[in-house]
Amino acid sequence: MARVAIVTGGTRGIGEAICLALQEAGVTVIANYGGDDKKAAEFTARTGIEAIKWNVADHQACLDAVAKVEAEHGQVDIIVNNAGITRDGTLLKMTYEMWREVIDVNLGGCFNMAKAAFPGMRKRGFGRIVNIGSINGQAGQYGQVNYAAAKSGIHGFTKALAQEGAKFNVTVNAIAPGYIDTDMVAAVPADVLEKIVAKIPAGRLGQASEIARGVVFLTGDTAGFVTGSTLSINGGQHMY
Template identity: 60%
Template structure:
């Protein structure tokens, strides 16, 4: 029986590539999304992957959403915490709601999405939690104190949970993408984007499929000895182990 993988923010950008990569290697995928019904419907029709709507920043919604996935597709074996938002601004201009929105969606969601499934994973002796952080969670980024703090927290969450679950057969790993060719990056002003690419040693933006391939590997049995790892996928822009 195929294992079930849930991908948050799984119908567009990096999340869409992750959903497709997991489907391609045989997982039954549930792609979570937050609000764009039209885009999610088009994604589901194009890919054959079922889309489920709920807010990852709401604990009760996560519990209900995961129950629905299990009722319709089966027990969840892999959770990919990919959903994230930005609300950029220098901290002297950053509003309180901009801080809380980013922390809640990007960091609190780690708990909200993991807590409902972790007991069952531990009981079965198998599971995969794969968290998507960011290069800016490793090095920081001006104008992103909220985002950088949340994504750094994702790294800490990953390392702590990995220690808690290692002997139960549940691996927990983190991927830190650099600048990836998505709609979010495409919205960056052209001159700014040119300067970003100039600082990437491989000389280009990353592709969402490259993140998807890393997730598919970490979800596989070949990665059973890897836990608590922080994978940097950034073209050499920032070289670090965590």
């Protein structure tokens, strides 16, 4: 029987690439999304992957969504916490709402989804949780104290939960992408993007598919001895 995975923020960018790679690996994939219904419908029509809308910052919504998926598709074996937002600004300009929203979605979403799925994984003796962090959670970034704090928190969350799951064959790992060629990065002004690429030893932006391949490895049956790790995929920009 195929493994069942939920990928949050799964209908675009890195999340879409992860969904497609897991689907190709024979996994039954459910994509979470939080916003654009039209784009989610187009994603499902194009990929055949079911997309379900809920806010990962809403604790009860996450509990309900995992229960719904398990009722319809069977036990959830894999959680990929990819959903993330930015609300950039220097500390002097950042409102509390900008801080709170990023923490609640990016970091709180990891807690909420793990809380929903981890008990069943532990009971069954198998589970794979992959949390998508960021190079900016490792190195920091000007104007992103909220985003950097949330992503750094993800890395600590990963290491702590990995210790709880290890003896039950529930692995918890993180991937820290560098700058990836997605819509979010494409929105960066060209002159700024040129400076970013100049700092990447590989000399280019990463591809979403390169992050997805890391997820496929970490969620596979053969990756049971890999837990508490952060896989940096950043073209050599930051070696941590």
